[in-house]
Amino acid sequence: MAFEPRQTSLGRRAAALSRSGLEAMESWLEQEREQIGLWVPIALGSGIAAWFILPHAMAWLAFCCGALALACIGMMLPDGGRLRRMLVAGAILACMGCLLVWGKATLLGQPPLTRARFVQMTGDVAAVRPVPAQAMVRVMIRPVDTPDLPAVVRVNIADADVPAGLGEGARIRFRVRLMPPAPPSVPGGYDFAARAYFQGIGATGKALKPVEVLTPSTAAPPLRARLFGHILERVDGPAEGIAVALATGDQGAIPEADAEAMRRSGLAHLLSISGLHVTALIGAVIFLLMRVMALSQRAALGWPLMLIAAAGGALAGIGYTLLTGAEVPTVRSCVAALLVLGGLAMGRDAVTLRLVATGALIVQLLWPEALAGPSFQMSFAAVTALVALAEHPRFRAFAAARDEGRLRKLGRNLAVMLATGIAVELTLMPIALFHFHKAGLLGAFANLIAIPLTTFVVMPLEALALLLDVAGLGAPAWWLTEQSLNLLLLLAHGVAASPMASLLAPTMGMGLFGIAMIGLLWCLLWRTRWRWLGLPPVLIAVAVTFAATPPDILVTGDGRHVAVRTGKGMAILRDRAGDYVRDVLSESAGYDGELAAIADLPEARCSVDLCAVRLKHGKGRTWRLLFTRSDVLIARQDFARDCAAADIVVSDRGLPRWCRPRWMKIDRRLLARTGGLSIGLEKGEVHTVHRPGDAHPWISRPRPRPRAAAP
Known part of the structure; x- marks a missing residue:
């Protein structure tokens, strides 16, 4: 007691x-x-x-x-x-x-291929997707009579090697070097392996010619593929890729320069079929049905017009979702639109945070893996921010319709659009920093023009052009569509060219991202004054991310590409590296400039086989780095001496035991366990792609090769 x-x-x-x-x-x-x-x-x-x-x-x-x-x-x-x-x-x-x-x-899920393999493969074609911007066709194949291969393989075929008769249902045979789906190249990079696991893709590769068609396809191309080809024939120039993306959701025809401009300007959301496109289509269908039915006195007086129009809009939204491939973002937008239509049909205010929560709950129950992707996070965060702002009493009072002059009404509408754009940009900043290592600064202003242009000009013109093509009269509408899309691209490139278009930052840690998301949700979902307690965690997470010391050395998972931070910027080991590798290294390092060649640095001594760099860092300390550049064997006496003099040695091959640098030896054996690396020299921090003991099923673990039996 x-x-x-x-x-x-x-x-x-x-x-x-x-x-x-x-x-x-x-x-x-x-x-x-x-x-x-x-x-x-x-x-x-x-x-x-x-x-x-x-x-x-x-x-x-x-x-x-x-x-x-x-x-x-x-x-x-x-x-x-x-x-x-x-x-x-x-x-x-x-x-x-x-x-x-x-x-x-x-x-x-589909387990990945354990190791790279060169095979002669026969398989049935499950889907074909043209990618004109990269001059290739992407084919999903189900291998036949090869139980040791994954159930589904994704293969790229160059346009010049595409055989006649290739299509869904065809059986083809070719040689290919299959690879496991790629993990992130460096810490914080894009994890294609996780996405491929849930999509059922177990391996990827590029087919080598000749590609033989054993059984040609007899199925008609799907409607989406026919629409893709039809729009490419009707629209010329850079605008064709944007026109295809707006109609089908397929971005394979957009050149990389235009796609990057759309991303930097904050207009990339226009390219993926999402809430804007689905809402515009459903709204247009409802508007037309209401106007057509109102022409009949009997219908106007006796029929439930809103219910009929909502049903028509729902059917149009479902059909559009199926046409564009029923991707998760499109399905998510369609579900949300159907909930809104249901609320409108019952005479209730459906655009509330409860609608957003219901849509998020449905998506998580059907596609729980979507939660980890930027598409789910950014779309629901943006919609939540918009609805929360619209529900705020002061904003609602400011945005409410009133009897005022046209000029004043236009100014009020522009202020509302700008306020919503800024709210969305601020809400999406932590998510963009975590996934893309950059945050948009001018997207709110670019969207003031781009969203009305796309919603009220581009999409109606493209829909009209497709409708007129039934009678062969769509050429004038296609010309107008092309000119409006050229204007959209001009806006995107103009905004992207500004140094203030986006701000790069080093990789945001998982802990900081979690703190920022909890703070954001706390601010957006509550209504009383205690909601503002969530603001300090968000500001702290973003400030710490921008203030963090960027990595000094980045090494990709294959060991071939190395980026080093110098006093004048970043330099890369292999100056012939492609744009993708350069973008990944630049974004992960938080560097928004051109990558120079290490061989051109005054503090570097490079030959065909080796590069030795002296890097001054911190409190006057000089780090000696040694990189291999070829597969040629180097004399042991010379290489052992260089290894002993170096602090860090990086190679894409296995280094011998007698290569003993002062601090760290990074070779193929180490990278097989760790994946890509980022190294901070000031504190000696090393971050890896693979965590120790990580047992997620998409991580490829090479099995030891069987040894031959002793005689």
């Missing part, structure tokens, strides 16, 4: 404080009672995120047990309180989210 809290004054005081704290919490939750349901998809998503962040099965089980333990603790709170229900429901949902994505990965 002596240990009972009620038997001492200290215990009574603690109990009183806990009761007052619980009462204050319950009072606050009562004020926010309408917002509590918005945290349901957040709780489910926390479990999904935990599965991606934690490394292996024991950690996933520990998270599930911890979530259930939190639910048990919640049951100990006073009965009937909102906090109790929130803790119990949230913990159970978090456990369900982890088990959901874990189960899908186990049952439906």
